[in-house]
Amino acid sequence: MATNGGGAGGLNGGGDGDASAPPPLHVVMFPWLAFGHLIPFLELAKRLAARGHAVVTFLSTPRNVSRMAPLPPELSAYIRIVSLQLPVVDGLPDGAESTADVxxxxxxxxKKAFDGLAAPFATFLADACADGDREGAGGGGPDPFSRKPDWVVVDFANGWVPPIADQHQVPCANFSIFSAAGLAFFGPKAAHDAYPRTEPEDxxxxxxxxxxxxxxxxxRHEAxxxxxxxxxxxxxxSDAGRVWQVQQRxxxxIYRSCPEVEGQLCHLLEGLYNKPVVPAGLLLPSDDGDDGAGADDLIRWLDDQPARSVVYVALGTEAPLTATNVRELALGLExxxxxxxxxxxxxSGGGDAGELLPEGYEERVAGRxxxxxxxxPQVRVLAHAAVGAFLTHCGWGSTVESLRFGLPLVMLPFITDQGLIARAMADRGLGVEVARDDDGSFGRDGVAAAVRRVMAEEGGKVFAHNARELQVALGDGARQGRYVDELAKRLRRRSLS
Structure with missing residues (x-):
């Protein structure tokens, strides 16, 4: 086990310098081993710390920790990173510690290797609670990390955490990085038991x-x-069993959304799950961190393009793209x-993506x-005045980043809840999906038609108008901050009872 970070002298529970305010909560956060989970978990940790609500112990594995962006200097004393060594599992490649590695x-x-972190986690939590008991018995030290954890916030996959936390009387919260649409559609185990769904048609x-x-x-292809x-x-x-295991304990x-984006679906959740279901807001990152080599060249290219004329295309790193998918997408854009x-x-597990392009493609599209x-640097690109739409796989993180900048969507969902997100965004008049056959295949004509509808045709003005209206609502930073404040109040209420 390895740690970094340090004491957080001066942080208080109200974020306003009031010496009479209760001490900050000590929250342990333990996400699943995917950067689509690690990043929003860390963003929530930053928001809780920055607003004075909590110090956060953030758990992951050594390689994932080494690949995370450095903490902002002003928060490094309030968030400590603890590494737990991932056990070896037959068949898992050496050094594989995230879904990006396999x-x-x-x-x-x-997931099997992740389950092997139960014992290291149990040791970590026992030590943390023992330190807290000594502190409560009169240690009086200034380090808020020496306090017994008030909460453990877990992901969908580590259902073994709540039983361990119960042994130390530490409550658990589940942070779902998915949309309200996903939470509403899948529902709790009680809903599944009443209306079983096992076949694709269901x-x-x-x-x-x-x-x-x-x-x-x-x-059908998504189902x-x-x-x-x-x-x-x-x-x-099963993955569903993991989700239910966590939810029930x-x-x-907590979920990553807000009523401004998902409206009535957000209001449905507490009654459906029969427990507090609390929005954390969209947890939009402030920037991309290190832009890396070549980023300035891309921005300079965008600088030379007319306003709102460029489609930004990004399908994440885990969409199961085939060589045919890449070719048809390329020819459709052309x-x-x-x-x-x-x-x-x-x-994941693939070779050089550029080799999948049609022969002579980059020469034919050169200039445009x-x-x-x-x-x-996705955030910088989406924020650029030359970008007029986003062709996306509808991962939730990418979708809300796009809406933050008022960009309509050309949608090409593949896995998890991406199809639900695409339907929900289409219902809001924020874009269109690329047409697909029942088997999930799509062709260049469908790609071209969807891009034209959003970028060139009269109807595209409606999509752009709707996206900009939502941008105004999401641009209220104070409102997004209040979601984190309300979440902290919920957590504090339990810790003081």
């Missing part, structure tokens, strides 16, 4: 607990993928005759299209 078929083994219509009218459902997590995998548990569910900047990133296979 192909999709190996993620089940990563996920192709809205569940009965979501009031009509609603388009919240999966397409086949979604049904699989309800079956046990190589880790010995946690007193509070056919649409729009300017574009494409972050074509290496897929850039394909970047290295690092792209």
């Amino acid at each position: 192909p999709p078929e190996k993620v089940e083994l990563l 996920f192709m219509s809205p569940p009965p607990w979501i009031p009509p009218p609603s388009t919240l459902a999966f397409r 086949v993928w979604i049904a699989a997590p309800y079956r046990p995998n190589a880790s010995g548990l 946690c007193e509070v569910t 056919l649409a005759d729009a300017r574009f900047l494409w972050a074509l990133r290496r897929q 299209g850039v394909v970047e296979t290295g690092w792209v």
Whole structure:
């Protein structure tokens, strides 16, 4: 076990310098081993610390810790990072500590390795609680990390945490990094028991607990993928079982959204889950950290383009893109005759992404299209005045980043709740999906048609208007901060009872 960070002298529970305010909560946060989870967990930790509500002990594994962006200097004393050594599992590649390190078929083994962190976590928590007991018995030290943890905030995969925390009378909260649409559609175990869903067809219509009218459902090719997590995998548990295990043992569910974006779905959740379900806001990162080599060249290229003329294309690092997908997307962008900047990133376990492009492609689109296979500073790109739309896989983090800058969406969802997010955003008039066949395949004509609808046709003005209206609502930083304040009040209420 390794740690960094230090004491947080002067931090108080109200963030206003009031010496009579209660001490900050000590919150332990333990995300799943994927950067799509690590980043929002760390962002929540930063918000709680920056607003004076908590000091945070953040748990992960050594390699993941080494790849995380440095903490802002003003928060480094209030957030400490603790590394737990991931055990070796047969079949898992050496050094694999996140989903970015393994192909999709190996993620089940990563979950098995993750389960092996139960014993190191138990040791960590026992030590932390013993330190807190000594502090409460008269140690009186100035280090707030020496206090017994007030809460452990866990992800979907570590259902073994709540039983360990119960032994030390530390309550647990579940932080879902997914949208309100995902939480509402999948529902708690009680809803599943009342209306069992096991086959793909069961996920192709809205569940009965979501009031009509609603388009919240999966397409056939998505439903086949979604049904699989309800079956046990190589880790010995189904993903759905992991989710239910965590939800049933946690007193509070926290989720990354707000009513400004998802409206009635947010208001549905507490009654559905029969427990506090608290929005944390969108937890939008302030910047990309280190832009990396080549970022300035990309920004200079954008500087030379007309306002709102460029489609930014990024499908994340874990979308299961095939060579055919890349080729049809490339040819569709060419056919649409729009300017574009494409972050074509290496897929998990894959090779050089640039080799998948059609022969002579970059020469043909030179001047109006850039394909970047290295690092792209996504926040800086989305914020640039030349960018007029975002062609996205509809991962929740990417989607809310785009809405923050008032960009309409061209949507190409692949896995998890991305299809639900695409339906919800289409219902809000924020963009269109690329047309797909029942098997999930798509072609260049569908890509070109969707890009034109958002960028070039008269209807695109409506999408842009709706996106800018939502940008105004999300630009209220004070309102987003209040979601974190209200969450802290909920957590403090339990810790003082």
